[in-house]
Structures are given as C-alpha cells and as structure tokens.
Amino acid sequence: MKRALACAVVLAAGSTAWGMDLSGxxxxxxAFASGAASPTTAFTLDLAGSGWQLTSSWDPAFLETSSHTLVLKSNLGPMNITAGASFCLSTRTALARVGTPDDLALWSAGGFTFRSGFVSFELALGNLTLRLTLHRGPAE
Structure with a gap:
C-alpha cells in the first residue's frame, strides 16, 4: 500500500510538472591562469508556471564554495512577493564549524548548510513603487 501511494504521488507531481513551462x-x-585550468559551472532551472527558480553554481575543484539558491516569486493582488534561500550541500565535515568568525553559515546540519535568506514585498502604485526587503545572513 505504501509503495502504491508513493507511486501515485510521484505520478501526480510528474504530470503537474509536464504541463508547466520548464526552462533553464x-x-x-x-579560465586558465598560470598554466592551470579553473572550471566553474552554473545551472539555472526555471519552472515558469509556478514561479520557482533554482540556481546552482559549483566549482569541481572547490566543492566547499558551491552554493545553491532557491527563489519563489508570486503575487498577491497588486503586491509582488519574492522569497529565497541560499544554501550548500556537502558531505565534508569542514562545514560543521558553524559560528566561527570566518564561517558564512547561519546553521548547519548533516551536510546541509543554510547561508542566507530573504523575503521581498513590492507594491506598485502608479509611478511610485514601494519595496520592503528583509534579509538574514551572516554578519559581515
């Protein structure tokens, strides 16, 4: 029964995603510097029908600098709402030292490190646009 329920959930989610515009x-x-190659990769996935955007960037040589950003864009009447979070995934234990002055993480658990988050409200009133952005990140 559990297997059938899990299969039904996956099929429902897949059929919903099939009908939406998926681009990326x-x-x-x-880059070559001093005779050494330095590759960087950025991947952006847009699910236009839902307003979701996932952006990942990583460097195969320096996995500890890899970051992922998840952004949700929506509107509530005339107000646009954008919320997002920046995080990294790692199997290394080097990110477990959260709280040190040189660490960029707010909290970390089991290889998942939350770096920052924000929510932004924007209200357009004719030629006047009011915007309020709340950001939570490490002290700089």
Missing amino acids: TWMTQI
Whole structure:
C-alpha cells in the first residue's frame, strides 16, 4: 500500500510538472591562469508556471564554495512577493564549524548548510513603487 501511494504521488507531481513551462540554462567556464585550468559551472532551472527558480553554481575543484539558491516569486493582488534561500550541500565535515568568525553559515546540519535568506514585498502604485526587503545572513 505504501509503495502504491508513493507511486501515485510521484505520478501526480510528474504530470503537474509536464504541463508547466520548464526552462533553464547551463553555463560552464574554464579560465586558465598560470598554466592551470579553473572550471566553474552554473545551472539555472526555471519552472515558469509556478514561479520557482533554482540556481546552482559549483566549482569541481572547490566543492566547499558551491552554493545553491532557491527563489519563489508570486503575487498577491497588486503586491509582488519574492522569497529565497541560499544554501550548500556537502558531505565534508569542514562545514560543521558553524559560528566561527570566518564561517558564512547561519546553521548547519548533516551536510546541509543554510547561508542566507530573504523575503521581498513590492507594491506598485502608479509611478511610485514601494519595496520592503528583509534579509538574514551572516554578519559581515
């Protein structure tokens, strides 16, 4: 019964995603400095029908600098709402030292490190646009 229920959930989610506009970009850059190659990769996935956007960037040589950003864009009448979070995933234990002055994480658990988050409200009133953005991140 559990297997059938899990299969039904996956099929329902898949059929919903099938009907939405799914687009994205993949960009890889290789820079050569002092005879050494330094590749970086950025992947952006847009689910236009729902307002979701997932952006990932990573460097195969320096996995600890990899970051992922998840953004949700929506509107409530004339007000646009945008919320997002920046995080990284790692199997290394180097990110477990949260709270040190040189660490960029707010909290970490089991390889998941939350770096920052924000929510932004924007209200357009004719030629006047009011915007309030709340941001939570490490002290700089």
